[in-house]
Structure formats: C-alpha cells, structure tokens
Amino acid sequence: MSRTIHLALHPYGVGGPGQHGLWKDPSIAKNASIDIDYYIRQAELAEEALFDALFIVDSQFINATYPAHYLNRLEPLTLLSAVATHTRHLGLVGTASSTYNSPFNLARRFASLDHISRGRAGWNVVTSFDTGAAQNFGLDEHLDYAARYGRALEFVQVARGLWDSYEDDAFPADVERNVFLDPSKLHALDHVGEHLKVAGPLNISRSPQGQPVIFQAGVSEEGRDLAARVAEGIYAPGGGLAQAQEYYADIKKRTAAYGRDPDHIKIFIHGGPIVAPTEEAARRREREIFAEDDDFDRNLALLGRSFGAYDFSGHDLDAPFPDVAHLAERGGRTGAQKIIDRARAENLTLRQVAQSVREFRRSPFVGTPQQVAGTIEEWFAAGTFDGINLAFRTEAELTAFVEGVVPLLQKRGLFRTAYEADTLRGNLGLPIPENRYTRERRLANEPEGAAR
C-alpha cells in the first residue's frame, strides 16, 4: 500500500489563538467550549469524514486576556470519555501536562479512556510553558526548561511501565480452577528516578492498544530529542515548505538514531484550510480573518505569554524592546528567544514587536478545493508531513473541506475510503507494544540462536 495522509480535527469552540472574535459568529453557540454536545457533533462529523483523531489542547493557567476558548472549557479527559461512547473509530487525543500531574493518576486515566473507547486513546504530552501554572500547583517558581523535559521523559517511561503492570493474559477468570487473576502476571514497577518515584502496580489492565499513543510537540533541541525518543505522533511547528521539510527530516533521522522505526512516528502539521469556490474568495476570506484579529492590547498580552505571562504594559511602548532574556528560559524558550533575536537584529521598539506578534497561523492550504488538494499533495510528496491537524472556525468551513477536498484526496489515493481499524494505533499504522514482562519471558524461553 502506498503511503496515505492522516487527518485530525482540532476543535476550538468559541475561538482559540488567532480566533478572538470567533464567539461573535452567529453560527457558533456562545457556550460551545463547555457544551459536550458541540464536541460530540464535531467528533461525529470527523468520524463521518474518516478522520484519524479528535485532538484536544489544554492549559492550566488563564487570565482575562486569554482567547475565549481557553477561558472556559472542558477538561480533556472527561471531555473525551464522554465523546468515546458516541464514536467507534475516531482516535481521541487529549493534552495533559507531565509537569503538573502525577504519573499514577494520569496513566490510570488514559488507560481508562483507552478501555472506554476500546482502543482509541492518545496522550499529547506537554510540559506547560505558562509560568503562571506553577502557582496553581503550590510552586513559587515554574520548573525550568531542562527539568521540565527531564521530568517529561521520565514521566512517559513511568506511564508506560505502569501500563504494563498486567500482562495481557493476567486474568484467566477460570471458574473451574477458581482463578480470576494469575498473580505471576501482575508486576510492580518500583521506579526510582531523578524526578519520580512510583511503586505501582497500576490498578487497571492492559488496554486494547497495549498502551495509549504518545503525541508530543517538540520544537527546541530538548523537545525534538524527547519526541525522537518516545513520541509516536508529533504536532509540528508551523512554517513554510522548506522549514517543514527540515523539521520532518530531522525528527525522522533522530528517531532512527534511537533505533526506532521512523515510520512509527507520525508527524502532523497544523492546517487551517480556507476553501472557497474561487481562489479570490478564499484569499479575501483569509484577509478578513487576519484583520479581524488585530488588537494591540491583546497582542501585547500575547507577547507576554511567550515570557511566562509577563506584563509588558508597564514598559515604554516606544523605547527599544526591553531586556527580558532572563524570562525566556522559564517561558516558551524557543519562541521567546526568536522574538528577542529579531527585536535586536532589527532594532525594534516594544510597540513594533507587539504589532508583529500574531497568533494567526497562515495556512498553506488556501484556495479552491482543487488548489487545496493540489497543495496538500505537493507538500506531502515533498516530505513535510504524515498528517494534518485541521482547525476550522465554523462547521461550514469543516464541511467545505470535507465535501470539497477530501473526495479529491481519495480519488488521488491519498486518503482512506474506509477505516482500516477500530483503534487509533490501527488507523495510524502503529504497532501494539508488547508487554515488557511478556517479552522478557519470551526472549528467555527462545532458543539461543533465535534470541539473537
């Protein structure tokens, strides 16, 4: 089978980054972000369209300047559990922080979602770059970058260890022999590491996928390294074709360098397609959306978010961009450093920097259905992605893509015409990891030669 494209849907309710005015759209319910029926509807549309997954972002800190969807939304795991029983094929990927959760609780909740969905759970691991989040969890100081990534790696390893607590055949439930559990198939992890100490075992059995699928969004050196080590799906940063090619090749190479099959890490790029009957109409719509979201105060707050929700409003707007390098390490380091570098190189004032910061992510996929399908094919052939994470503003936009573009991709053999499987692993072409204890026993029992 030739390679095909994976598609995920990323619903933003009343409006995420770059969509601050979206709640005013009359087709969007004012409470969409806390209305489970909105999410069930989005999931049903995504499943009808044969998409791979529903993707739910998250954060643990807000103030009044945040996008409408961030201010008031459902928690991802409870949300996805409710969606699970209304779908049968769609993957359910929830974001959760490895900095502000405990591995026992979080591993358990994802395993529970994997059972409830019968094998469709995915975990998007984030380290939380909002420094304000620390104060919601009893800490004065946000963990620094290295500690957050060190903990993230160890956290995923511990979660996977906990997911292996029971071997697949741990519960014979044999009435005649009076054996419900075979205790030799229950294993405590007894993990003691630099950041975490977790005994186990977990109180839930191996789920249909063996282990939920790990997603990540590595951009920095640490982020890319973490992705290459443990991720099975990636939400790639934005950028042009050349940047996307560089990122794609780099991640696949790093993954192979860790002895992993580079096909077992699926790279999703962000796509907010704008599809219209004519190219001119699509470009006009793009300009409208861009203009809608121009608000200086909001951009100043947004700028602050890259530096850990720092409040820039006390600074002189027309003086040179202030020295905030010390804040970059604790915030979203890579993005923050880029802003500093550019301000210095171009000698920009704070006002100029704030004006240039925009959440709107320009999509390469703008035009008629034919044009958008063509650009998708071109980017895919150029080695820029395995999948697209699709964000639409309205249901009408989603429908325009599904009815206009998807059939063209299918005709070109680039997208499925039926689900391959009932599990997320199955649809993404990812293997089910063998239980570590089962594997140990199998290897120990194999004849010398075969063990290689």
Place this chain on the structure above:
Amino acid sequence: MSRTIHLALHPYGVGGPGQHGLWKDPSIAKNASIDIDYYIRQAELAEEALFDALFIVDSQFINATYPAHYLNRLEPLTLLSAVATHTRHLGLVGTASSTYNSPFNLARRFASLDHISRGRAGWNVVTSFDTGAAQNFGLDEHLDYAARYGRALEFVQVARGLWDSYEDDAFPADVERNVFLDPSKLHALDHVGEHLKVAGPLNISRSPQGQPVIFQAGVSEEGRDLAARVAEGIYAPGGGLAQAQEYYADIKKRTAAYGRDPDHIKIFIHGGPIVAPTEEAARRREREIFAEDDDFDRNLALLGRSFGAYDFSGHDLDAPFPDVAHLAERGGRTGAQKIIDRARAENLTLRQVAQSVREFRRSPFVGTPQQVAGTIEEWFAAGTFDGINLAFRTEAELTAFVEGVVPLLQKRGLFRTAYEADTLRGNLGLPIPENRYTRERRLANEPEGAAR
C-alpha cells in the same frame, strides 16, 4: 411535602469487598469492571428506577489479594463522564482522594463533569487509608491521620473557592458591546494555607449546580467533624439500628453546631438488600453469600489492609494477636483500633482475629418485598438515614428490589414517582450555593437594615 427516601446505586462489577466469588456468577461478564457498557446499563436501570445517584468507589493501591473489582477497574471521573451523556436525571458521584490529587486539577475535572452532565456531579472525598498508596505518589511515608484530615478540609475549601472563580454572569457574550468576558466577574483565589497553596482562577465557569455536591464518609472524630463542616452527603458506617440512630443524630447535631441546616446533609446507609419470594429463601441466600466468601488467606490479607496493607503472614497464627498498634495510626485508624481492642479484651490469637474479620456487611434489609419495605420504613422513621446506598450482586437482585420493593415504598409515600429535578442538588433537596463574590457584592449593596 413529607420526607422521602433517597436511593443510590453502588455497582461492584466483578465483585467488591465481601463478594470475592462474584466473578464466577455466569450472569456477570468477566470484564464488567472495565466495561463501560456495564456501567451505562447499571446507570440506565438506576434512572428507570428513579434512583438519585450512581456511586463509584475508588482506591489507589492494589496487590493480588484485593477483591476482583479493585484489581482492574475504570477510573471514576472518566467512567462517569461516559455515563453522563446516556442519562438525564441520575446523579453521578465519584470518589477521589484529597491526599493524592491537586486541588486545581481535581476541582476542574469535577466542574467539567458537572457541565457534561448538566448539573449531576458529586465528589466523594476520601483521604485514602491504604498506606501503600503513598508509594505510588513518590512518598516514603503515608501522611498521618491528622494531616490527611487537615488537608482534606483545606482541599474542599480550596476546591469550592476555585469553583467560584467565575460569577454566574461572567460571560455576557454581548456581540454589540464586543464583550465576551466581563473581567470584573473573574476572581483569583490566592489561597495560602497550611497544606495547600493555589492561586487560581480556575479555567472553567460555574457549573449548573454552582458547585458539585460534596460527599464524605466520616467515622472517626476527625471524619465526623469534617463531614459536619463541609459534607452535603454522607456514606454512613454500618451497624445495627441503635448505632445508626446514634450516628445520624450525632452528624445532624454537629452540622447544626457549625451553623448549617441539618437538612442539608443527607446521610446514606449501606444496604445490600436480599429480596426473595419467602423469608426463608432470603435467609438461605444470605447464608450462601456469607459462606461463599470464607477464605482464611484472604481474610488474613484483609486484616492487613486495616493496618496499611501490613503482611501478617510472617507471624505465628496461634500466638496472641501481635502488637501492631503503631500501624493503626497510618491505616484505617478507627477500624484498626477496634480490632486491637477486641483482640486484647478477648485474648484472641492472630488466627482467631483473622477468622472474625469479614468484609461481608450484614444488611438489615432481608426478606420478602413486604418485609424489606417494612424494615426500610421502620429504620427511616427511627431516624437512621436519609438515603440508602444500594449494592447488588447481580442485575437479577437489582431487578427484584426495583420491581418488588420500590413500588411498595412509593405506595407508602416514601419514594418519588417522578424525578423532582434534572440536577443532583435538585433531587436531593440541596440548595445551590451562591457564588461568594456575588454574595459579597450583594451584601455590600444592601441597605444597612436588610444586610442581615
């Protein structure tokens, strides 16, 4: 309206405490405890029967000696979210530990469940008496009793503070005025206490119930005090009629002493009714169930659980009960101390103590439907409970109660014939708490005389 009885259903899947052999029953699916369809079915049956709530217990530690249902089960919040969209009236009460969760995450998940269920979430606050749980959360030592209860009280207070982050009218979503959020209605908690430090605000709005309903199960002095201060529902300990009367009167009195309306704390006793066409058949069934669960090794492990999963198997079974008083403080203190006192008073060996420890809780509600309805009425009139937390072994037992006993209770005016409300608060007769900031403003604006 005269007082009526509240009923909750407590499903135990493949078998909880005192039901170790239940998984062998051919009418029970071997994977019931991890099968969401089992829970949805139980919830639908409970809702058809007009019960107030589905109640899900929990724990964070297992070893191979635990009851089948504990070994491998869904996590309560993900479970209840999935059940929520398949029910419309039934309360959804999930157990979660105040010792092993962070208030920000947990308050958020219950608020999310309250939105998803449109006002039916309840939180059963437990402090986790299994000392083994500590090692699943990075601690060498379990928190001692006083610290756990101190933290529990502060945790509930913080959760309630976070649930008030937004006032009810915080989101005007006024297109004409271009105001989605009214920032003056968003409040940070800035809590700094003995056990917890949480800034807030929470990133989810007030839910339909204002705040999810707080349940608790206080037995000890600390437990009863916590219940009287913050609980709106209680899972009462077992015992005979006189004990239940003492407990009921004590909790109501303590609640009033804290200035609260004693009607706003609903006391549920445990009931595992055994209903049969004749009294003799019901008694025979009771003896069978009791005998089924007699297993010395399991009882020895169960004994250990009262002392923090202590392993008694290294002790001489026929020597006097060993001195384990130092373990009682860290385990389930009240129960452990009772065991020690009795062993001393009656000069028992370890074997004798283990033989006398049984998980089976004798129910007062055994007999024909007429007899069971009669006993329920008698206990209710005697001031022993506001509600019964019903545990059945099989669906047939549940049906026997619903078809045999419930209509008799309805005929006597003791149980509803239709739901009063769509929310758990509404059906339990509990008020919706006013947002604290709204209240402050209201009181400040009232004329002097009216202010009190």
